[in-house]
Amino acid sequence: xxxxxxxxxxxxxxxxxxxxxxxxxxxxxxxxxxxxxxxxxxxxxxxxxxxxxxxxxxxxxxxxxxxxxxxxxxxxxxxxxxxxxxxxxxxxxxxxxxxxxxxxxxxxxxxxxxxxxxxxxxxxxxxxxxxxxxxxxxxxxxxxxxxxxxxxxxxxxxxxxxxxxxxxxxxxxxxxxxxxxxxxxxxxxxxxxxxxxxxxxxxxxxxxxxxxxxxxxxxxxxxxxxxx
Numbered sequence: 001x002x003x004x005x006x007x008x009x010x011x012x013x014x015x016x017x018x019x020x021x022x023x024x025x026x027x028x029x030x031x032x033x034x035x036x037x038x039x040x041x042x043x044x045x046x047x048x049x050x051x052x053x054x055x056x057x058x059x060x061x062x063x064x065x066x067x068x069x070x071x072x073x074x075x076x077x078x079x080x081x082x083x084x085x086x087x088x089x090x091x092x093x094x095x096x097x098x099x100x101x102x103x104x105x106x107x108x109x110x111x112x113x114x115x116x117x118x119x120x121x122x123x124x125x126x127x128x129x130x131x132x133x134x135x136x137x138x139x140x141x142x143x144x145x146x147x148x149x150x151x152x153x154x155x156x157x158x159x160x161x162x163x164x165x166x167x168x169x170x171x172x173x174x175x176x177x178x179x180x181x182x183x184x185x186x187x188x189x190x191x192x193x194x195x196x197x198x199x200x201x202x203x204x205x206x207x208x209x210x211x212x213x214x215x216x217x218x219x220x221x222x223x224x225x226x227x228x
Contacts, residue, residue, distance in 0.1 A: 120186040122146040189214040
């Protein structure tokens, strides 16, 4: 790492104030370390160029721009596609220019998929005494009590006391009637999946897709090979 500064006193001992490179560049050559030399040239106003040599071979070219009217940084060092913004010897941030092709809009194949259902679960708050805490402290649980699905021209509502059986009954009913259908479930990622995944594992092969710890999609197939 070479000095993050425009103070040339930090660049080391001056080797030659009239150094000329093989390419005919004229400037000052500094000995920064035993292996590193820094050549400064084209110093005009608040801008200069530099070449870093490592063991006699060109290692890095850079351009420094001194900045006087910005409170956030006072030096910008550019090398390759990178820019380092420096304030009193400290790197504030870095920018990199990435060359990329423009994204072209492709042609979309619109498919009118009519094989879908909608599904929702309704719950009530159940008041339970939490035996692991204080005697008078209560715990409230959400308990499913109804669910229903809706297709193009029909629907069905389930209302039972055993909610696990209720949900399994829903999937049993649609398993044969609506093969290869997509089911849109209200609030599935945040709430309903908490009830459904554990139950569905018992009877189906499930392949959930997670994002940020939430289920956003679920592929479901029967464990019975005859009925996928």
